[in-house]
Amino acid sequence: MKRWLxxxxxxxxxxxxxxxxxxxxxxxxxxxxxxxxxxxxxxxxEPRFDAFYAGMVESLPPQEKVEHAxxxxxxxxxxxxxxxxxxxxAWRGTFKPTDKLKTLINTAGDSPLIExxxxxxxxxxxxxxxxxxxxxxxxxxxxxxxxxxxxGAWALWNVAIIxxxxxxxxxxxxxxxxALHTGDESLRRWAVDALAKFGGxxxxxxxxxxxxxxxxxxxxxxxxxxxxxxxxxxxxxxxEAVPGLYAIAAxxxxxxxxxxxxxxxxxxxxGVHDLQDDAxxxxxxxxxxxxx
Numbered sequence: 001m002k003r004w005l006x007x008x009x010x011x012x013x014x015x016x017x018x019x020x021x022x023x024x025x026x027x028x029x030x031x032x033x034x035x036x037x038x039x040x041x042x043x044x045x046e047p048r049f050d051a052f053y054a055g056m057v058e059s060l061p062p063q064e065k066v067e068h069a070x071x072x073x074x075x076x077x078x079x080x081x082x083x084x085x086x087x088x089x090a091w092r093g094t095f096k097p098t099d100k101l102k103t104l105i106n107t108a109g110d111s112p113l114i115e116x117x118x119x120x121x122x123x124x125x126x127x128x129x130x131x132x133x134x135x136x137x138x139x140x141x142x143x144x145x146x147x148x149x150x151x152g153a154w155a156l157w158n159v160a161i162i163x164x165x166x167x168x169x170x171x172x173x174x175x176x177x178x179a180l181h182t183g184d185e186s187l188r189r190w191a192v193d194a195l196a197k198f199g200g201x202x203x204x205x206x207x208x209x210x211x212x213x214x215x216x217x218x219x220x221x222x223x224x225x226x227x228x229x230x231x232x233x234x235x236x237x238x239x240e241a242v243p244g245l246y247a248i249a250a251x252x253x254x255x256x257x258x259x260x261x262x263x264x265x266x267x268x269x270x271g272v273h274d275l276q277d278d279a280x281x282x283x284x285x286x287x288x289x290x291x292x
Contacts, residue, residue: 049079057083062094063101066123070104073119074111081115088122092129101127114232121161121197130158137168141175152179153190160194164232172198177206185216192222196231201240204233208244211258220258228265238269242291245269250279 049072057069069087072080095101105127108120130136137159144155156179163172176198179191192210195203210223227233227241248254249262263277270291275281286292 047075047077049077049083053077053080054083062091063096063098066091066095066126067098067101067104070101070108070119070123073116074104074108076113076116081113081119084119085115085122088119088126089132091123092126092131095127097127114234117232118164121164125158125161125165128158130162132162132165132167134168137162137172148182148184148187152184152187156187156190156194157197160198163198169198169200173200173202176203180206180210185219188214188216189219189222192219192226193230196222196226196233199232199234199237201237204237204240205244208241208248211262212244212248212254217257221261224258224261224265228268235269239291242266242269242286246279246282246286246292249277249282 053072057065057072060068066088069080069084073084101123105120105124108116108123111117111120125132130140140155140159140162144152156176159172160176163169176191176195180188180195182188182191188210192207195207204227207223207226211220211227214220214223224245227238227245245262245265249259249266251259254262259277263282266282266286267273270286270289272282272285275285283292
C-alpha cells in the first residue's frame with residue numbers, strides 16, 4: 001500500500017518536475033512531507049506470524065522447525081515468540097543441540113524484547129529436555145545439593161529459567177538468595193545471573209545489595225549488568241533499582257569502579273546520556289522524573 005501511494009504521488013508530480021526548477025523543488029518538498037511519515041518507524045512492513053507462517057514452520061522437519069521459529073522471533077515477527085513459548089515443550093526430544101541453535105538461543109537471550117528472551121528460555125529448556133514442573137525443580141535442586149561444585153551453577157541457571165516461566169517461584173527465589181551468600185565466588189556469580197533471569201521486582205533489592213556490598217568485583221559487575229539490561233526485568237521493575245543505584249553513585253566511600261558501573265546502569269535504565277558522572281546533576285534529573 002505504501003509503495004502504491006508513493007507511486008501515485010510520484011506520477012502526480014511529473015508535470016511539476018518538468019515545468020521549472022522552482023516547481024520541481026516545491027514538488028519534492030511536498031512529496032517528502034507526505035511520504036516521510038509513512039516510514040518514520042524505519043520499516044516498510046509490519047511483519048506478523050500469521051497462519052501462513054505457522055503452517056510453513058509446522059511443515060518443516062523438527063530441527064528446522066525449532067530453528068526457523070526462533071529466527072522469526074529474533075527478527076521480531078509479531079506472534080513468533082508466543083508461538084515458540086506455546087509449543088517448545090512439545091518439541092522436547094525431537095531436535096538436537098547444534099552450533100546454529102546455540103547461536104540463535106544466545107542471540108534471542110540478548111534481545112531487547114522480553115518476549116524474545118522468554119522464547120529463548122523455552123527452547124533452551126526443550127533442548128535439554130527439562131520440563132516446567134515442580135518435580136523438575138526438585139531434581140535440579142537435589143543435583144545441586146549432591147554436587148555443588150560440578151552442578152551448582154547449571155542447576156541454578158535452570159531453576160531460575162523455570163521460575164521465570166511461573167513455576168514454584170517462591171521456593172526458587174529462596175534458593176537463589178541462599179546461593180548469593182555461598183563462599184564460592186563462581187557460584188555467587190552464577191546466582192546473580194540466575195536471579196536476573198528469574199526476574200521479578202522481588203529480585204531488585206537483593207541485586208542492589210550485591211552491587212553495594214559484594215567483595216568480588218566480578219560478582220558486583222554482574223549485579224550492575226543484571227539491574228541495567230540483562231535478565232527478564234520489565235522497565236518498571238528496573239526503575240525500582242534507580243534510587244539504590246543513585247545511592248551507590250553518590251556514596252563518597254564507594255570504590256571508583258562501582259561508581260562508574262552505577263552511573264552506566266542509570267544511563268541504560270533511564271535513557272539519560274547527556275549527564276556526566278556528577279551526583280548533583282543526576283539527583284536533579286532523577287528527582288524531576290520522580291524516580292527518587
